[in-house]
Amino acid sequence: EDQVTQSPEALRLQEGESSSLNCSYTVSGLRGLFWYRQDPGKGPEFLFTLYSAGEEKEKERLKATLTKKESFLHITAPKPEDSATYLCAVQAGGYSTLTFGKGTMLLVSP
Amino acid sequence: ETGVTQTPRHLVMGMTNKKSLKCEQHLGHNAMYWYKQSAKKPLELMFVYNFKEQTENNSVPSRFSPECPNSSHLFLHLHTLQPEDSALYLCASSQRDRDNQPQHFGDGTRLSIL
Numbered sequence: 001e002d003q004v005t006q007s008p009e010a011l012r013l014q015e016g017e018s019s020s021l022n023c024s025y026t027v028s029g030l031r032g033l034f035w036y037r038q039d040p041g042k043g044p045e046f047l048f049t050l051y052s053a054g055e056e057k058e059k060e061r062l063k064a065t066l067t068k069k070e071s072f073l074h075i076t077a078p079k080p081e082d083s084a085t086y087l088c089a090v091q092a093g094g095y096s097t098l099t100f101g102k103g104t105m106l107l108v109s110p
Numbered sequence: 111e112t113g114v115t116q117t118p119r120h121l122v123m124g125m126t127n128k129k130s131l132k133c134e135q136h137l138g139h140n141a142m143y144w145y146k147q148s149a150k151k152p153l154e155l156m157f158v159y160n161f162k163e164q165t166e167n168n169s170v171p172s173r174f175s176p177e178c179p180n181s182s183h184l185f186l187h188l189h190t191l192q193p194e195d196s197a198l199y200l201c202a203s204s205q206r207d208r209d210n211q212p213q214h215f216g217d218g219t220r221l222s223i224l
Contacts, residue, residue: 034213043216043217087153102152
């Protein structure tokens with residue numbers, strides 16, 4: 001059974017204090033790893049897809065990396081508007097089905 | 111309208127009521143999904159439709175009945191729900207025939223069962 005574990009559950013940062021979120025996965029035949037951002041009262045918003053170990057993608061202050069066992073979402077010099085819950089999901093084996101982690105709730109204080 | 115639109119945004123119903131949730135996607139996708147999101151739990155996949163055909167039903171109780179009349183519209187019919195069914199119900203769509211394409215989500219319907 002595919003498993004996705006995100007850590008920490010919650011993270012509080014000061015504005016400008018860089019950090020990383022972790023997504024560990026156990027799947028058979030990874031087809032893709034997805035990062036989403038979810039604001040309160042909203043649906044998840046797509047950020048990145050990573051397909052193979054060693055791949056990296058960047059968007060503004062966010063950088064996602066992938067190894068054979070985990071993915072990191074690095075947040076450089078975060079701002080209060082980066083506060084949200086970040087979700088990780090994997091696609092493996094079955095076509096299109098995603099398995100999600102519980103998410104990391106990030107709060108960035110000014 | 112763009113993206114994935116869900117209505118209503120909020121719904122309060124009694125356990126004996128019948129109601130429906132609606133989802134519409136304007137992205138030209140051919141696969142649509144229903145998810146349940148509860149506090150402290152991962153998103154749970156409920157149903158998958160590819161080209162209007164249901165391809166997955168993740169052991170969802172029969173009090174939830176999906177309908178997909180075309181590739182742009184998806185409904186979730188609700189009847190005789192239980193208090194534990196209170197949650198955020200999310201609809202998503204993707205392009206099925208392109209490998210590993212991300213799913214795009216609506217903002218959900220917040221459902222409360224009295």
